[in-house]
Amino acid sequence: MDITLNHYLFAAGFLFILGLFGVVVRRDLLTVYMSLEMMLNAANLTLVAFSRFNKVLDGQIMVFFIITVAAAEVAVGLALIVALYRARQTTKVTDLTTLKF
Amino acid sequence: MEALFFWVFAVGMLLSGLSVVINRNPVASALSLVVSMCFLAALFVTLGAFFLATVQVLVYAGAVMVLFLFIIMLLDVKSEEHVRLRWMSFLLGLALAVFFSYELSLVLRGVPQGGATLSSIPQAGGGLLDDTRELGRLLFTKYLLPFQVVGVLLLVATVGVVLLSRKDEGKPGVK
Structure with a gap:
């Protein structure tokens, strides 16, 4: 059985769905954040697959930039979580309901 | 294989x-x-x-x-060992997952394949292990400006993280 573009797109799609499920269901901020990273990875996989099957390298350049920005984003996000933990002593989303009306 | x-x-x-x-x-x-x-x-x-x-x-x-x-x-x-499962969010997440899977199958059925398989398409760089050179060439010609912007972004992120994670000493109003 030969592997086509659709195989990779399905794998990436299911990885994205897993990440989305994690973001909705989990209550720990850090696990939610890890699920977000999984969704970013799924987008990367689609870009690399399209780049391979269309024979242009621009998609891979885009993935390179996404990885760089994601690394910066993780650093800033984790610093925010640490600052939040200092202020509230919790990382559960169920305890952070100040903005809930 | x-x-x-x-x-x-x-x-x-x-x-x-x-x-x-x-x-x-x-x-x-x-x-x-x-x-x-x-x-x-x-x-x-x-x-x-x-x-x-x-x-x-x-x-x-x-x-x-x-x-x-x-x-x-x-x-x-x-670890969340003693916390009960929240059925509402679990069901919502499951419904979202099912909906997205259905949508995925609908969308991907319409993607034109052209009979292309992984083994039938030659690689973009032309050969084995050539993609690094090609990526570097693209990065420093066509994508030179985005590359430098990303460098500035990393600097801004570094400064922001240092600012966020340092302890405030004697600064009223900031907590």
């Missing part, structure tokens, strides 16, 4: 991704995410993106996940 590699890596990636979501211990989740990212890097290799596979392992599975584990240990996050 390529099909075998694809199935092993894709199923491994999805299973360890599932383990990230359903594990109650954050440390176990983070380690599963490392495994998932390594499988993803292997999928990049099957697609001929050797440089990106290396970067994926170095940056994501290396630096980013070490940062995650460091913060988990620093904050001493308790």
Whole structure:
């Protein structure tokens, strides 16, 4: 059985769905954040697959930039979580309901 | 042979991704995410993106996940073992997942394939291990401005993280 573009797109799609499920269901901020990273990875996989099957390298350049920005984003996000933990002593989303009306 | 590699890596990636979501211990989740990212890097290799596979392992599975584990240990996050499952959010997540799977199958049925398979298409760089040179050439010609903007972004992120994570000494109003 030969592997086509659709195989990779399905794998990436299911990885994205897993990440989305994690973001909705989990209550720990850090696990939610890890699920977000999984969704970013799924987008990367689609870009690399399209780049391979269309024979242009621009998609891979885009993935390179996404990885760089994601690394910066993780650093800033984790610093925010640490600052939040200092202020509230919790990382559960169920305890952070100040903005809930 | 390529099909075998694809199935092993894709199923491994999805299973360890599932383990990230359903594990109650954050440390176990983070380690599963490392495994998932390594499988993803292997999928990049099957697609001929050797440089990106290396970067994926170095940056994501290396630096980013070490940062995650460091913060988990620093904050001493308790595992959610005594917390009951919230049925509302679980059902909502399940409904979203089913809806997205359905939508995925609808959309991907319409993607034109042209009979192209992984083995029938030559690689973009022209040969084995040539993608790094091509990527570097593109990065310093066509994408020179975005490359420098990303450099500035990293600097801004570094300054922001230092500012966010330092303890405030004698500054009223900021907590």
